Amino acid sequence: xxxxxVLVITAHPDDEVSCGGTLAKLAEQGHSVTIxxxxxxxxxxxxxxxxxxxxxxxxxxxxxxxxRILGVNQVIQLGFDDGTLSEQPDLKERxxxxxxxxxxxxxxxxxxxxxxxxxxxxxALGLAAAEAAYLADSYGYYPxxxxxxxxxxxxxEVYLLWSDEPNYTVDVTDxxxxxLQAADSHVSQGSGGKTFKExxxxxxxxxxxxxELRKTESFRKIYGSSYLI
Numbered sequence: 352x353x354x355x356x357v358l359v360i361t362a363h364p365d366d367e368v369s370c371g372g373t374l375a376k377l378a379e380q381g382h383s384v385t386i387x388x389x390x391x392x393x394x395x396x397x398x399x400x401x402x403x404x405x406x407x408x409x410x411x412x413x414x415x416x417x418x419r420i421l422g423v424n425q426v427i428q429l430g431f432d433d434g435t436l437s438e439q440p441d442l443k444e445r446x447x448x449x450x451x452x453x454x455x456x457x458x459x460x461x462x463x464x465x466x467x468x469x470x471x472x473x474x475a476l477g478l479a480a481a482e483a484a485y486l487a488d489s490y491g492y493y494p495x496x497x498x499x500x501x502x503x504x505x506x507x508e509v510y511l512l513w514s515d516e517p518n519y520t521v522d523v524t525d526x527x528x529x530x531l532q533a534a535d536s537h538v539s540q541g542s543g544g545k546t547f548k549e550x551x552x553x554x555x556x557x558x559x560x561x562x563e564l565r566k567t568e569s570f571r572k573i574y575g576s577s578y579l580i
Contacts, residue, residue, distance in 0.1 A: 372523025378422030
């Protein structure tokens with residue numbers, strides 16, 4: 352079986368939970384999985400006693416724990432402040448550079464076209480990542496990369512997470528427990544007296560048309576390639 356480089360590009364520590372079963376499955380199959388996180392998550396709390404710099408450190412540790420449980424090979428932190436991605440002039444360049452350096456066969460990222468997406472980081476990250484995945488093989492975009500010895504690159508497939516119009520579903524029954532254990536790593540993200548995992552499961556179940564909790568993860572598969580996650 353051919354082994355792939357899989358690059359997951361998300362906005363925050365914990366976004367990966369929505370595709371955690373798929374990532375664990377890919378890792379079990381021997382593929383190399385990297386998660387790149389654009390922000391440090393330093394504003395992700397309603398607890399006024401927690402300072403942003405403290406929260407950023409906590410979330411970095413939580414993300415490392417989650418990645419270990421899922422079998423992720425590498426976590427890359429871009430280090431932007433939470434909630435600021437739409438204001439970052441170098442966001443797109445950083446993601447072009449990321450794709451060219453990591454040379455992924457498959458990119459998994461957020462769907463920037465999801466309706467009613469309130470979080471600006473999700474919108475900004477999804478759009479920048481989709482554009483970079485599509486255009487990073489054209490050296491005319493950020494030609495200084497070529498001057499630095501960084502070659503153009505185009506992923507063979509792109510999967511969008513949280514899509515309103517998914518066309519590809521992964522059965523994650525066998526890695527469901529790993530996904531939930533990884534979700535439990537994000538202790539700081541509990542709210543309303545519930546853990547992050549409990550709130551996540553409630554959200555998944557409420558989003559289901561029939562209220563059933565299915566051990567699947569859905570994506571919008573962009574290209575018609577044979578790279579089936």
